[in-house]
Amino acid sequence: MPQLAPVNWLFLFIMFWSLVALGSTLIWWSFKAEYTLPESPSQSSKTQSNLWSW
Template identity: 45%
Template sequence: MPQLSPLNWIFLFLLFWVAVLSLSIIVWWTNKIYFRSESLGSHISKENKWNW
């Protein structure tokens, strides 16, 4: 493994945690949007009471 300066190790550490945080935010956001659209779809289907 190459010898890195302490500043580069700090940058790698920060880059790793920024990547983990951004990936978890993206997963949370997509799940939030998916469940919101699902609940809206069920609300529309419950509103229509006639079987046309």
């Protein structure tokens, strides 16, 4: 394995943990429950169908 300068190791360390944080944030955001109250009973089925969509 070739030797890397300390600046490159620092860059790889920061890039790795930023990608881990971004991935975990996207996973958390996609599985986050949306708690909303429907305005009328006719909209309750519409709200349930869009519960897991972006």
